[in-house]
Amino acid sequence: MIWSSWGDFWHMGGYGLYVWGAYAMCLVAMLAEPWAARRHRQQALRASARHERVQ
Amino acid sequence: MSSAFSAVYARDLRLALRRRVEALLPVVFFIVAVSLFPLGVGPEPQTLRQIAAGVVWVSALLASMLSVTSLYTGDYADGSLEQMVLSGHSGFEIAAAKAAAHWSITGAPLVLAAPLIGLLLDMSASALGTLVISLLLGTPILSLLGGLGAALTLGLRSAGVLLILLILPLAIPTLIFGAGAVGAVDAGQSAAGHFSLLGALLILTALTAPLATSFALHIALE
Amino acid sequence: MNQPIRWFTFAAPSRFYALVNALNPWLWAIALLLAIAALYIGFLVAPTDATQGDSYRIIFIHVPAAWMSMVLYLAMAFWAAIGWMFNARMASMLARALAPTGALFTFLALWTGSFWGKPTWGTWWVWDARLTSELILLFLYLGFIALVSSIDDMVRGDKAGAVLALVGVINIPIIYFSVRWWNTLHQGATISMTAAPKMAQTMLLAMLLMTFAFWAYAFAVVFTRAQALALEREHDAEWVRALRTKGKELQ
Numbered sequence: 001m002i003w004s005s006w007g008d009f010w011h012m013g014g015y016g017l018y019v020w021g022a023y024a025m026c027l028v029a030m031l032a033e034p035w036a037a038r039r040h041r042q043q044a045l046r047a048s049a050r051h052e053r054v055q
Numbered sequence: 056m057s058s059a060f061s062a063v064y065a066r067d068l069r070l071a072l073r074r075r076v077e078a079l080l081p082v083v084f085f086i087v088a089v090s091l092f093p094l095g096v097g098p099e100p101q102t103l104r105q106i107a108a109g110v111v112w113v114s115a116l117l118a119s120m121l122s123v124t125s126l127y128t129g130d131y132a133d134g135s136l137e138q139m140v141l142s143g144h145s146g147f148e149i150a151a152a153k154a155a156a157h158w159s160i161t162g163a164p165l166v167l168a169a170p171l172i173g174l175l176l177d178m179s180a181s182a183l184g185t186l187v188i189s190l191l192l193g194t195p196i197l198s199l200l201g202g203l204g205a206a207l208t209l210g211l212r213s214a215g216v217l218l219i220l221l222i223l224p225l226a227i228p229t230l231i232f233g234a235g236a237v238g239a240v241d242a243g244q245s246a247a248g249h250f251s252l253l254g255a256l257l258i259l260t261a262l263t264a265p266l267a268t269s270f271a272l273h274i275a276l277e
Numbered sequence: 278m279n280q281p282i283r284w285f286t287f288a289a290p291s292r293f294y295a296l297v298n299a300l301n302p303w304l305w306a307i308a309l310l311l312a313i314a315a316l317y318i319g320f321l322v323a324p325t326d327a328t329q330g331d332s333y334r335i336i337f338i339h340v341p342a343a344w345m346s347m348v349l350y351l352a353m354a355f356w357a358a359i360g361w362m363f364n365a366r367m368a369s370m371l372a373r374a375l376a377p378t379g380a381l382f383t384f385l386a387l388w389t390g391s392f393w394g395k396p397t398w399g400t401w402w403v404w405d406a407r408l409t410s411e412l413i414l415l416f417l418y419l420g421f422i423a424l425v426s427s428i429d430d431m432v433r434g435d436k437a438g439a440v441l442a443l444v445g446v447i448n449i450p451i452i453y454f455s456v457r458w459w460n461t462l463h464q465g466a467t468i469s470m471t472a473a474p475k476m477a478q479t480m481l482l483a484m485l486l487m488t489f490a491f492w493a494y495a496f497a498v499v500f501t502r503a504q505a506l507a508l509e510r511e512h513d514a515e516w517v518r519a520l521r522t523k524g525k526e527l528q
Contacts, residue, residue: 002321002322002324012332013331014331015331018396021392022392033377034498034501040505041502041505045520045524047508047512048508207424207441217424220419221420225445267440271437275433
């Protein structure tokens with residue numbers, strides 16, 4: 001273990017803002033994207049029902 | 056030179072000559088766009104000289120892109136494009152002729168207007184000369200790339216802006232080598248390397264862009 | 278049973294859809310496990326860097342994101358070309374599905390690059406060759422997305438997208454070369470941002486693990502999006518109807 005405490009870990013040698021700023025954006029993006037894709041799929045399935053009813 | 060190429064080329068020139076004012080609009084835009092920079096950046100000759108090559112090149116790029124949208128739309132609207140493409144003549148030739156016509160109507164006037172513009176930005180004589188040659192080599196590339204963009208976006212709603220978004224990234228190497236040539240001369244070096252790269256880019260584009268454009272036209276007309 | 282492999286079997290949207298349903302749970306699991314492993318090594322094992330301190334740890338997501346952004350563009354162009362050549366609409370749908378994920382990774386490469394650059398170089402943006410090339414790559418992705426979304430006719434959109442993507446692929450080396458040329462002319466001998474002079478084994482391992490994690494992630498999310506596109510395009514097909522009724526039964 002290279003960190004002597006949790007505090008040190010979050011502090012990242014003074015670079016905490018940058019390191020966690022970078023990682024946070026990645027996390028947000030990689031949670032939002034699959035969620036959006038899944039929602040897109042659900043909506044597409046529901047929309048196909050509407051098409052059928054119209055026919 | 057084949058008949059298809061000269062026929063399409065001559066026709067486009069004739070049509071442009073009938074609407075001379077419209078044909079000169081890109082050049083007017085070019086001059087206006089360049090003039091905006093001193094107004095935005097300040098009239099200090101030193102600053103202007105530094106940014107001049109880039110400003111002229113970017114403005115020429117934008118003027119070229121804005122004018123190329125209408126390259127195929129007129130013929131598309133009245134059905135003559137379909138006749139041309141389905142006539143059995145090489146799509147490559149038609150695309151090449153169209154790009155050549157666009158250059159003659161828009162690109163060449165930009166090259167001729169450049170020295171005047173350069174003086175507005177206090178460019179040195181050697182820089183001006185280099186700028187003109189770089190534009191002479193580069194504007195045909197822009198016409199060829201623009202033709203591809205026009206064919207891809209044919210008939211689409213926001214074709215103009217879309218075309219610019221598609222083609223500008225592809226035109227970046229031309230911009231870099233063109234403006235860079237002037238930068239090299241300003242720094243006391245030779246622009247030969249830049250000119251060779253531009254020349255190579257021109258040859259590569261001339262051989263490949265009309266082919267891609269021909270595909271794009273067929274796709275748009277299906 | 279010596280049947281030859283039917284390579285084109287998954288060209289049928291219905292079979293592709295079923296394949297993805299089978300594969301995705303595994304892909305997500307792999308992505309998660311590899312990411313956890315990469316983060317463990319990257320943050321709890323890899324030592325602090327002598328020159329850059331702990332800010333270098335951004336490399337564990339910056340470089341994988343940049344690699345993915347490039348790989349996904351090639352994949353996008355490849356599948357678009359396949360779709361065009363063989364009139365295989367599932368391949369074209371896959372190309373369309375790849376674009377947003379590719380653009381996202383490009384954005385992440387730029388974002389993480391910027392957050393790495395600020396403590397290292399003092400500015401939020403550096404016009405170095407690689408970041409500038411990534412920016413142009415983002416424009417190429419956005420151009421593709423804009424073009425295919427603007428064309429109402431799906432088949433025309435597929436083919437036009439293929440032409441654009443292929444033109445893009447040919448241009449990427451030229452663009453990268455010209456940007457590097459431009460960069461050395463104007464910046465002289467500055468060290469490239471992403472040059473990590475001595476990569477400890479652990480750093481390299483963490484970076485590679487994260488790359489594979491991103492790869493598995495990309496497969497999973499692109500496949501999901503491709504399923505959505507298949508449902509949209511095949512909305513009146515029998516298999517879609519079957520999916521709907523099956524969904525209702527399960528409720």
